Amino acid sequence: MSRVLNVAVVGCGIGRSHIVEGYLPNADKFKVLAICDLDQERLDKIGEEFGIDRRVVNFDDLLAMDDIDIIDVCTPPGAHLFMVSAALKAGKHVVCEKPLVGSLKDVDTIMAIEKGAKGLLMPVFQYRFGDGIEQAKAVIESGIAGKAYCGTVETMWRREALYYAVPWRGKWKTELGGVLMGHAIHPHDIFTYLMGDIARMFGRVATRVNPIEVEDVISASLEMKSGALASFTATLGSVDEITRIRLQFENVTIESDHSPYNPGKEPWKILPRNDEVKARIDKLLANWQHVPSRFQTQMARFHDAIFGKGELPVTSADSRRALELVTAFYHSSSTHTEVVLPLGPEHPLYESWVPAQYR
Known part of the structure; x- marks a missing residue:
């Protein structure tokens, strides 16, 4: 070949x-x-x-x-x-x-x-690729960051009538979901890529910004398998646009660049707890080779x-983890219950989270 x-x-x-x-x-x-x-x-x-x-x-x-x-x-x-x-x-x-x-x-x-x-x-x-996210990943995987405490993800984007003029957008049958599927799915993937699997979550979805079938506002509280806690918030009704991921570990605070569509590109803020931690990070990243961002x-x-x-670099198992979170989100919101992950064939939404009237 x-x-x-x-x-x-x-x-x-x-x-x-x-x-x-x-x-x-x-x-x-x-x-x-x-x-x-x-x-x-x-x-x-x-x-x-x-x-x-x-x-x-x-x-x-x-x-x-x-x-x-x-x-x-x-x-x-x-x-x-x-x-x-x-x-x-x-x-x-x-x-x-x-x-x-x-x-x-x-x-x-x-x-x-x-x-x-x-x-x-x-x-x-x-969004997984670029100097910012990969330096953060290196610090975490090296053990320097230490125990994970908590984290937040904010996906604050803006989508108005012109965006939904494209016929397949905003509809369950063709888009399969709203901000959870087409927008926040990327920052949520970044979070689990860095922080590991989710153990349980309670989520809410709502349609408050645009006259569409699918959701454009979401919020969730999560417990990671590591024991760390997290919160996710997203909307398509923001005035400005940011994607902000903030992670708190035992030895460092890590915060993403806020660029909405390429948060992995520029170096992230990595704040060491003390000079010893700083020296370890400086040594780890001393000979860093540039990583082009996104699709490249x-x-x-x-x-x-x-x-x-x-x-x-990305597998079908990664996609399953992302879709498992989406499934849990919709189920939790509709039932007002906490959802324990992972989800298998026995779950009520295993075959589809799309409401029956839209299938």
Whole structure:
């Protein structure tokens, strides 16, 4: 197999960002050979912009292309299960935007297919990559941070009528959820990536900002498996926009850069409790090698994983953990009860959290 892998991008919305941030900076590793979209005008626009001649509106056409190594699924969430399953069964490597699928049952189905698949599956959690988050991860994993005490996540974004003019947004059937699924899912993933698994949670969701079917405000209280406590808050009605993650450990306080859409990029605030801790952190980070943020690093590490040079940077198990939190959130809010994780097939929302009237 050539070291340059041929990619087909399905969905030219966020798919354009995958091309610009992920594939073009890694031109020695990937070539976007085909694009697919139902909107012919957008398809032609992206094709002309990046010199991509192979433009199709039928997803099945991509599966039959022997020279395509990777299918990158960037469609609305409702189409992910079919496309990811079909691409894996066709022997392709697969990249899929969040959310991977729309239920715990569906993610377990994907994971079962994945076990027997020739290709690798990498869900997208691009906020995990960059100097800020990776330095924080290094300090925590080194043991310098010590015992985890507590943490907070604030996802304060702004979405108004123009955003929901896109027909599939704000609807259960196509978006599968609101701020929990399309927005706060990233900062919540960062939190568990750094702080570990959730043991139990009590959450609330509400629709207070926009006249939509799905939620645009959420809040939760959580207990981590480590014993640390946490709180999550998110809204799509903020005047300004920030993503703020603050973690308190025995020896350090860690706070993210507040950039809403790239909180992992810039160095985070890491406050040592004393000079001894500071010296240990300085030594750990003394020869730090720059980590490009978002899709650039995630795609580069995917390439490494395909050629056996590293682990998958994001796995289907990571996606399951994110969807488990979403499931717990909706169940807790509707029943006003605490939810204990993990969740299995016996859970009432295992097959779907979407209200019955919207399925």
